[in-house]
Amino acid sequence: MSVKKNLIENWSVYKESIEKLSIVDKNESxxxxxxxxxxxxxxxxxxxxxxxxxxxxDDEGIVVKNGFFHxxxxxxIKDNKKIVALFEWARGHAKSTHMVxxxxxxxxxxxxxxxxxxxxxxxxxxxxxxxxxxxxxSEDSAIALLGNLxxxxxxxxxxxxxxxxxxxxxxxxxxxxxxKDNISFRALGRGQSPxxxxxxGKRPDYIVVDDIDDDELSKNESRLNALFDWLMTALYNTMxxxxxxxxxxxNRISKNSIxxxxxxxxxxxxxxxxxxxxxxxxxxxxxxxxxxxxxxxxTIGNIAWEQEFMNNPMTKGMIFNVFNMKKTxxxxxxxxxxxxxxxxxKNNATSDYKATVLIGLTYEGEFHILKAFVDKxxxxxxxxxxxxxERQKPENCVIQYYMEANFAQDTLVDEFxxxxxxxGFIIPLRKDxxxxxxxxxxxxxxxxxxxxxxxxxxEQEKDSPGMKLLVEQFLTFxxxxxxxxxxxxxxxxxxxxxxxxxxxxxxxxxxxRDFIIKKNRF
Numbered sequence: 012m013s014v015k016k017n018l019i020e021n022w023s024v025y026k027e028s029i030e031k032l033s034i035v036d037k038n039e040s041x042x043x044x045x046x047x048x049x050x051x052x053x054x055x056x057x058x059x060x061x062x063x064x065x066x067x068x069d070d071e072g073i074v075v076k077n078g079f080f081h082x083x084x085x086x087x088i089k090d091n092k093k094i095v096a097l098f099e100w101a102r103g104h105a106k107s108t109h110m111v112x113x114x115x116x117x118x119x120x121x122x123x124x125x126x127x128x129x130x131x132x133x134x135x136x137x138x139x140x141x142x143x144x145x146x147x148x149s150e151d152s153a154i155a156l157l158g159n160l161x162x163x164x165x166x167x168x169x170x171x172x173x174x175x176x177x178x179x180x181x182x183x184x185x186x187x188x189x190x191k192d193n194i195s196f197r198a199l200g201r202g203q204s205p206x207x208x209x210x211x212g213k214r215p216d217y218i219v220v221d222d223i224d225d226d227e228l229s230k231n232e233s234r235l236n237a238l239f240d241w242l243m244t245a246l247y248n249t250m251x252x253x254x255x256x257x258x259x260x261x262n263r264i265s266k267n268s269i270x271x272x273x274x275x276x277x278x279x280x281x282x283x284x285x286x287x288x289x290x291x292x293x294x295x296x297x298x299x300x301x302x303x304x305x306x307x308x309x310t311i312g313n314i315a316w317e318q319e320f321m322n323n324p325m326t327k328g329m330i331f332n333v334f335n336m337k338k339t340x341x342x343x344x345x346x347x348x349x350x351x352x353x354x355x356x357k358n359n360a361t362s363d364y365k366a367t368v369l370i371g372l373t374y375e376g377e378f379h380i381l382k383a384f385v386d387k388x389x390x391x392x393x394x395x396x397x398x399x400x401e402r403q404k405p406e407n408c409v410i411q412y413y414m415e416a417n418f419a420q421d422t423l424v425d426e427f428x429x430x431x432x433x434x435g436f437i438i439p440l441r442k443d444x445x446x447x448x449x450x451x452x453x454x455x456x457x458x459x460x461x462x463x464x465x466x467x468x469x470e471q472e473k474d475s476p477g478m479k480l481l482v483e484q485f486l487t488f489x490x491x492x493x494x495x496x497x498x499x500x501x502x503x504x505x506x507x508x509x510x511x512x513x514x515x516x517x518x519x520x521x522x523x524r525d526f527i528i529k530k531n532r533f
Contacts, residue, residue: 015151019184022158026166028065033169048173051120055085058117062169066108076297080284081105085114087280088256089121092139092216095253096280097273098260101320104284104295106260110219111145111156116163116170118217122192123174140217140256142195142210146246148223150186150200156221157198158183164190202241205249216255218246220269222262229265239272263322286320305387309476313483317494325487325494333461334482339379339469343408345371347512348381350400350412351443351505354393354423355497365393366498368481369400369410370505378466378506383477385484385498390423394430397438413508416442443504451490454499457506466506 051058059067059081060074069075084098100106122139145160147153163170164177171177181188186198195210201223208215220242228235247257263270274281284294286304293299308316317323342348352367369382384396397412404410414423424440431437447453460466472478480498487494 018151018155018158021155022162022183025159026162029162029166030168032064032068033062033167035168035172037172044173051173052117055082055089055114055117058120059113062116062167062173063113063163066113078104078284078295078297080282080294081109084109084282085117088114088258089118091280092256093254094280095247095257095276095278096259096282097270097276098258098282098284099263099270099274099322100260100282100284101286101294101322102262103286103299103320106262107156107221110258110260111221112159112163115140115143115160115217115219119190119192119194120170120174123177140194141213142197142208142215143217143219144197144199144205144208144215144249146199146201146218146220146223148201148221148225150198150203152221153198153200154183154186157186157188157196160196161188199246202238205246208249214251214255215249216251218250218255218257220246220257220259222260224261224264224268224270226264228269229267232267235267235269235272239269242269243276262319263324264318265324266326268324283322285322313480313495314487317487321493323493325492326489327486329489330455330458331461331485331488331499334468334485335461335464335466336468336470336473337379339381339467339471340371340373341405342371342381342403343405345379345408346374347372347509348404348408348410349505349509350397350410351501351508352393352397352412352414353497353501353504354390354414364480364495364497366481366501367393367396367400368498368501368505370502370509372509372512376465378460378509380466380468380472380478380481380502382469382472383475383481383498385477385480390426391430394427394438397427397440398430398434398436401436401438411441412438413441413443413504415447415504416444443508445507450496450500453507454488454496454503457499457503460506 047061051061056077059077064074067074067077080100084096088094088096098106098110118140143160145153145156147156161178161183175191177190177192179189179191181196183196183198187196189195189210193211195213197208197210197215199205199208201220205215223238228238242259247253250257259270259273261270263274265271273279286294286299287301288294291301293301293304304320307320311319314325314327317325348369348371350367350369352365354365364385365388367382367384368380371379371381373379382400384393386392400410427438427440457466468478468482477498481502484495484498488496488499
């Protein structure tokens with residue numbers, strides 16, 4: 012088995028970071044050492060901070076505390092020697108670091124302390140494992156994770172100082188190594204034969220399957236089913252009748268994935284952690300600020316954000332997949348201009364967008380989406396959008412402004428009035444009094460207009476953040492989806508009103524010397 016050069020280079024860098032930061036005081040008293048070990052065996056947070064500063068410190072050397080979910084997972088795994096667990100955590104939330112490195116070494120430390128004669132150190136439970144198997148998307152990815160484990164056991168002076176010499180023989184480069192207390196560590200690529208994993212008569216009893224999903228696999232149903240069967244038969248059954256810890260970690264990149272299939276198994280322990288919780292607050296608040304997560308979301312787009320950071324994969328274009336774009340007319344060339352706003356007053360991570368769209372209706376009956384403002388903003392910023400549109404319009408055209416009647420209540424009207432008083436002009440906001448039917452049906456009914464080239468997006472605005480997000484929300488629109496749909500809802504509201512006006516208009520004619528122009532009167 013050959014190991015790629017970049018894996019060896021990465022391992023060397025990792026090893027150096029361990030050696031640099033895992034400094035010990037060899038002159039400390041035995042009582043101080045024993046007190047620290049006792050605390051480390053019982054307190055996972057302390058264990059991580061003391062033994063792994065190279066993993067938990069930020070670039071400035073400041074400790075980044077574990078999230079509550081890291082510690083909860085550690086205690087759950089520690090207290091259950093027989094468990095099947097799925098940890099469905101967002102990207103960037105240290106899944107591999109904890110499940111592959113720190114938690115196993117915490118478990119191993121319990122036994123190491125006993126083997127060193129520190130039996131006076133009491134914990135509620137004495138967990139142990141004899142044969143750990145790391146499963147990766149590929150053999151190389153599993154070997155890389157195994158390398159991190161060996162580097163810790165071979166070069167982490169703090170761990171060695173407190174729990175004794177660890178490494179015995181073997182090499183991560185060849186896919187397996189052993190420690191002095193006869194624990195085996197193996198690497199395995201997904202789908203590879205798990206035969207021969209027994210070590211000195213001991214079956215695997217800590218198996219961690221790390222991020223084995225990918226986009227290609229999710230698109231191939233037969234391959235996915237075959238891999239899931241391998242996972243839950245060949246691999247799982249290498250344990251002795253389920254005696255051991257079987258742990259699967261990753262984020263849900265597709266509705267058709269190993270993670271999604273694992274989540275359907277009854278009686279497994281299932282932990283789901285998204286970057287933002289239901290209140291829109293960073294789940295790992297000790298590391299991430301809301302502002303920086305919002306920057307990431309705007310940078311990668313809503314679809315990628317939901318998939319990678321919210322465990323909410325979206326199938327693009329299930330209903331809407333035709334997005335016509337053209338250079339649109341000057342505003343005063345339209346038969347009618349209408350602005351519709353969905354204020355979306357709900358305050359949670361999935362429903363707190365505010366959306367305002369400006370749509371022009373041509374004399375030929377096309378609907379042109381001229382402007383789109385879609386963002387998580389305050390009411391005052393939303394009102395600013397309206398005045399910005401009014402500022403941009405030519406003098407010889409009129410824009411009608413609408414908002415759903417349920418939203419356009421006295422408080423909001425007062426806000427428009429206050430802002431208008433400051434500016435010297437009050438936006439003439441109208442209430443949409445329609446009793447709206449089911450939202451999904453309303454928005455889905457727009458699809459024929461897209462397919463029949465009746466709805467067009469402004470080419471001039473194609474790169475604006477609001478227009479991009481509007482298209483994304485149409486792409487991910489589907490019944491039962493947790494994707495945001497505030498912008499499509501605003502488009503539906505505007506087009507419904509424009510269609511109503513168009514259908515009830517009476518034709519009139521303007522006579523010229525050499526031609527007759529037919530137009531609609533509104």
